[in-house]
Amino acid sequence: MAVSKMSKLTLIAQEGYSEQILSAIQGFQGVEIRDLFQQTVSNDWVEKYFKEIAPLPSQDELSKIDHQLEQITHAIQFVEHHGSSREKGLHLKRRQASLKLLEENFDESALLSELTSIQTLEQQFTENNEKQRTLHEREALLQKWQALDFLPRDFSLHSVNYFLGTADASAWETFEQQLKEKQLHYEIVYSDEYTVNFVLVYLKAERTEVQELLHQFSIVAFTYKETHLPKAELTTIQKALLELVADQKRLARLIGQKKIIIENLETAEEVLLAHKNRWLIHDRFIKDDRVFLLQGWLETESFKNFEAFMAELIGKENLYLEIEEPTNVEITEEIPTKLKNHALVKPFEMLTEMYSLPKYHEVDPTPWFMPFYLVFFGMMVADAGYGALMLVATTIALRTILPRGMERFARFFQILAVPTIMWGLIYNSFFGYSLGYPPILSTSEDVISILILSIVFGVIQIFIGLGLAAKENIKAKNYLGAVSDGFAWQGIMIGAIIGGLGKMLLNNQSLFLVGVGLAVFSAVMIIITPMIQSKSKIKGLAKGAYSLYGITGYIGDLVSYTRLMALGISGGSIAAAFNMLVGYMPPIARFSVGIVLMLALHGLNIFLSLLSAYVHGARLQYVEFFGKFYEGGGRAFRPLKTEEKYVNIEQEK
Structure with a gap:
């Protein structure tokens, strides 16, 4: 019932075993990796013997993992929010498992295939929504012009011109009075408390005078180039909307069927988070084309278990392990506390x-x-x-x-x-x-x-x-x-x-x-x-x-x-x-x-x-x-482990 006694671990192996060793350490969940490039007295040997070895860049790999994690999170949210409610989502039931078992069952190619499938459905779903939005906007506009009983493209008179426009309702009375005074013919097509849509017919000789009047009252012109009247066009739009709604329901069913793979996506996310945590410490140890060397802190009494675990997994002949007592400087400045x-x-x-x-x-x-x-x-x-x-x-x-x-x-x-x-x-x-x-x-x-x-x-x-x-x-x-x-x-x-x-x-x-x-x-x-x-x-x-x-x-x-x-x-x-x-x-x-x-x-x-x-x-x-x-001020022991977002990772023995 005290603060655990800690020892400094040194591990040396061939470079080819580095990823396997890091995965094993993460599964063991009992070793905190030291930063060998931190400027402390106990790391002066790194500068002396490994001066040419700089911390490994890991940004590209981290970016790849982060991108995959974002894709998984987005895919789960998309399936949950847009899939048919008839399909039940199978979320990963929290359980206990070893990291080794999770990584052995992880299939990156299958993950990418599923993500691509969901992304294709999402693209189709988004395009469908965009088409519906565009048609709804067009429908809302044409509903205000459905009383228009002629096609502007067919209007062709030698001396007469037309104008379709929208005026602000608050200025309509004054504008209408001006039209009457100038004896210009107009007809209201639609009006509400905000706007008035109208058709104006005038002589071509009056074009300049009419344009000045329209500009004076900030009239917005409406251009209609369709081959059918607005009422007929509305019928076509409503038919297209019904087809899009039916297609959206079909897509929702297909998306809902993907809920069955949410468990697999969450398991993959757990594994990728473990990979990310390993890559986040890639700049703390020494690694070149021949040697892999790391140091870390672990409980002194757990060293025997760790040694046996690594020997069985990697082979005793393939790595060198030793522990040593922390120095006074390390105790003062670095050593973590584990209760x-x-x-x-x-x-x-x-x-x-x-x-x-x-x-x-x-x-x-x-x-x-x-x-x-x-x-x-x-x-x-x-x-x-x-x-x-x-x-x-x-x-x-x-x-x-x-x-x-x-x-x-x-x-x-x-x-x-x-x-x-x-x-x-x-x-x-x-x-x-x-x-x-x-x-x-x-x-x-x-x-x-x-x-x-x-x-x-x-x-x-x-x-x-x-x-x-x-x-x-x-x-x-x-x-x-x-x-x-x-x-x-x-x-x-x-x-x-x-x-x-x-x-x-x-x-x-x-x-x-x-x-x-x-x-x-x-x-x-x-x-x-x-x-x-x-x-x-x-x-x-x-x-x-x-x-x-x-x-x-x-x-x-x-x-x-x-x-x-x-x-x-x-x-x-x-x-x-x-x-x-x-x-x-x-x-x-x-x-x-x-x-x-x-x-x-x-x-x-x-x-x-x-x-x-x-x-x-x-x-x-x-x-x-x-x-x-009591004074306090100790630093928490932070071993290399997983996030345990969905699964409680068992310590591997």
């Missing part, structure tokens, strides 16, 4: 990750805060019904294969359901109802007892945090720091507890004096220790006095733990109030609207209770507990 905890503790690692991972030589706080988080979360939700509902829901969810992050989140709340049920039984609360026995702690009568218990839990956690601070200082051989940062503060707390017991509960003056003496002695140690450590005694004294002033912060920390009492009581009280509200309803309403109301109100209360407990429980760890001993 290693029991299965019950592992889901709580996400809380540590949200704050900051520990540095390589720092203590992992996860197993230390996990028991407290369990108690605190259960104490803040404190309803056996809510806990039972959590347990059932998460257990059902975990019976299916979930994405890694969702699986860890579900297991996290599955574990938290247990203390929630236990505290619900202690408080005698089941969806806000009493279970029919006297509660061990009553949220209405034992408020002070619950408050004291909350502070006791806080004292215990802070005491452990100070012990971890002392432990970390001792590990760093800073023994005086262990006293001033840990043991002395523990002494003050113990002294205060002993003194309080002696004065208020046992009425024992000797015990009171012992407690006061221990607290005073510890306070003096907090002041003196920095003076011993510092060259300037005055500065050391000031630093020690300032550190002792931090005792006010400890009072605030203890007050923070009172939220355990407040949230636990408020959640149960709100649930009971909801029950009372529905209980006042008439029987008919109670068993109709009341049921719906109960589901909605308790659903809201569960959500708010879980959210509050999650957030405030984390806050107590981050501020009150971590602040005593």
Whole structure:
């Protein structure tokens, strides 16, 4: 239950095995590839012995993979959105598989064939839509001219000309008055609240005057060159539209039939994403026409498994493997952090990750805060019904294969359901109802007892945090720091507890004096220790006095733990109030609207209770507990692996 011990792996092989080795490492999912061209002290040998080898360009291959991924994503979306709804889409059911198995079943030529087939259908579908759009636009236009009863192309008079135009409805009255004053013949073909379509007939001798008038009122000319009247043309368009709609339905059926291959497309996408991740690290290792050399980080204890795995896959005689301890520079600047905890503790690692991972030589706080988080979360939700509902829901969810992050989140709340049920039984609360026995702690009568218990839990956690601070200082051989940062503060707390017991509960003056003496002695140690450590005694004294002033912060920390009492009581009280509200309803309403109301109100209360407990429980760890001993700042271990978008990749052994 700590930070995993890491070693630096070196692998050397012939160039011809490079892709096979990278695929094997990705399937093993336990090696983070180092960047050999990063300017660090431990990579100076690369400059010395491999000066002529530059990082391999990988942009062309990456562009090809990205293009294929875009095609797959677009093809899936197109089939889903435009395929016939009668055809059922067969999405890849999430499962577990090895990368080796996925890549063995991957057929790039079959993928390209399917993509080409879908692209052909998409092109036909797009062309059909474009034709329909064009015809609909033409139909909308001709519907406004269908009253036209002559063909402009057949109009041929020696002294008379015509004009087809559209005027703005707001200017039509003025324009019409001008036409009447100039004794020009016109006829309205169509009008609505926005436009007026008209035919104007005039003498050719009046052409200049008419053009000036049309320009003055911004009349838009309409040109009609068809061989049939607009009404006949509309009939032809509507017939063509019916044919296009029928063809579109045919295409939709063909597209819908492609839903059966969505599984194959998603599997291919998973494999291509794995290929992409391999190519993204192609500039981190050394590779020429003869040699392939890479370095990486892996857990020390997994090296034997990795060595056996690679020997079986590649052949022991075809590669060289060794591990070495990280240097001080690598520990300071580069080495990643990988947490290693029991299965019950592992889901709580996400809380540590949200704050900051520990540095390589720092203590992992996860197993230390996990028991407290369990108690605190259960104490803040404190309803056996809510806990039972959590347990059932998460257990059902975990019976299916979930994405890694969702699986860890579900297991996290599955574990938290247990203390929630236990505290619900202690408080005698089941969806806000009493279970029919006297509660061990009553949220209405034992408020002070619950408050004291909350502070006791806080004292215990802070005491452990100070012990971890002392432990970390001792590990760093800073023994005086262990006293001033840990043991002395523990002494003050113990002294205060002993003194309080002696004065208020046992009425024992000797015990009171012992407690006061221990607290005073510890306070003096907090002041003196920095003076011993510092060259300037005055500065050391000031630093020690300032550190002792931090005792006010400890009072605030203890007050923070009172939220355990407040949230636990408020959640149960709100649930009971909801029950009372529905209980006042008439029987008919109670068993109709009341049921719906109960589901909605308790659903809201569960959500708010879980959210509050999650957030405030984390806050107590981050501020009150971590602040005593934990620094963080570690870099996460990022092994070469797959995206696991559709499939949980099993670690190959």
